[in-house]
Amino acid sequence: MFELSEDTKQIQSLARDFARSEILPGAAERDRTKKYPAELVSQLGEMGFMGMFVPEEYGGFGLSVLDYVVALEEICYADAAVGVVMSVNNSLAIYPILKFGTHEQKLEYLPSMASAEKLGCYALTEPNAGSDAGSQRTKVVKDGDDYVLNGTKMWITNGPQADVCVTYANLDVEKRHKTVCAFIVETDSPGYSVGKVEPKLGISASHTSELIFEDLRVPAKNLLGEETRGFQVAMGTLDGGRIGIAAQSLGIAQRAFDLALAYSQERKQFGKPIVANQAIQWMLADMATKIDAARLLTWRAAHMKDQGDRGSRECSMAKLFASECANFCADKALQIHGGYGYSKEYEVERLYRDARITTLYEGTSEIQRLVIAKSLLTR
Ligand code: CAA
16 A cells, blocks of 8 residues: 555656646646636546546446546646636546436446546535535425525535536425435526636636526436435545545645745755754644545555545545645645745745635535544444
C-alpha cells in the first residue's frame, strides 16, 4: 500500500505533466478573471480524467479510485478550481449513476459525461438543508409517468455549466430523509433554471450557483435508485466525494509546501537564507509531516473504496485531516513569504484563499467528526 503500481504512476505522471504545462500557467489569470476553464475541461475529458471510474462498456477507462485521487492531486496542485470541476463530475455526478443507475441510464449519460462533452453537477444542499442534509424541502409529486419537482438548491459547484444534474427531492418533507428520492435531470428541461451565481473567496474559476426547479418534469425513467432511498444515494456518493476533496486539499498543500521551501532557500535576511533559521525549518517539517499523513489517509480511503468497502469513516478521516492540512500549509507558506505572501502577485495568496473551502464543502470538518464519532460509537 505504500508504493503505487506502475500503471498508477503512469497516470500520475500524465496528470502531472498536463497540470504543470497547461493548467498552472493560467491559474492566476483565471483566478483574477473568474473565467470558467472550458477548454481545459474538454482536454481533461479527452485524456480520460473527467470520468475515470467509468468502465469501457460505457465509454471510459475503468480506472480505480486510487488512480483518481493521485491524478486529482496533480490537477489541484496546479489549480484547485479546475480540480473541483473534475472532482464534482467524477465523484458526485458520474459515481452515483454508475453505482445506483440502471444499465439504460448508464448507457445514456456516462459516455458523454466521461468525455466531458456533457458536464455534471450534484444538487443536494438547500437554503435550509446544509449540514442537515436530511431535511430536504424540495418537493416532488408523482404525475402519471413523471415526477414534478419544485424547490431551490444552493452552493452547487458546476451549477451554471452543468448539462446533467443529480438531484434530490422529498415526497413528504415531514418524513425527512425517509422519503427522499434521487433523480438524473437534464438541465435544458423546462422548469430548470440557474439562479444566483455566488461571489466567492477562492476557487474562483469554478462557478457555484443556486438552481431553481419550478414544476420541473422528470420522467420516471430518470429516478436514480429506488424511490424513497435517495438519501442513501446522496450519502453513499458523498463518501467518495470526500476522498476527492481530500485529494484536492493535498494538491493545494503540496504546492504551498513547494513554494515555501523554494522561497525560504532564496530569500536572504540577516545575511543568510531564511531557511537557515530553525523557526522556518520547523514550519517546513510540520507541513511535510502533515502532507504525508494526509496522503496516506487519502490513499487508504481510496484503496478501501477499490476493495468495495463503504469506508465512510475512513473517507471522512481523510477529508477532515487533508483539508485542515491544506489550510495549515497555506497559512504557513504565507507566513514564510512574509509581506510578499499577502500580495496578489505571489501564488501563496491564492492558495490561502483556495484552501479555505476544503473544510466547508462536501461536509464541514464538524460533520466529518460527527461521521467518524458515530462510526466509532456504533462499531
Ligand atoms: N452511505 C449510505 N447510507 C448512509 C450513509 C452512507 N455513508 N450515511 C448514512 N446513511 C443512511 C443511514 O443508514 C440511514 O438510513 P436508514 O434511514 O435506512 O436507517 C440514513 O442514511 C440516515 O442516516 P443518519 O441518521 O446518520 O442521517 P442524519 O440525518 O443524522 O445525517 C449526516 C447524517 C452525516 C449529518 C448527513 O446529513 C451529512 O452528511 N451532512 C452533510 C451534508 C454534506 O456533506 N453536504 C455537502 C453537499 S455537496 C457540496 O458540497 C456541493 C458541491 O457542489 C461540492
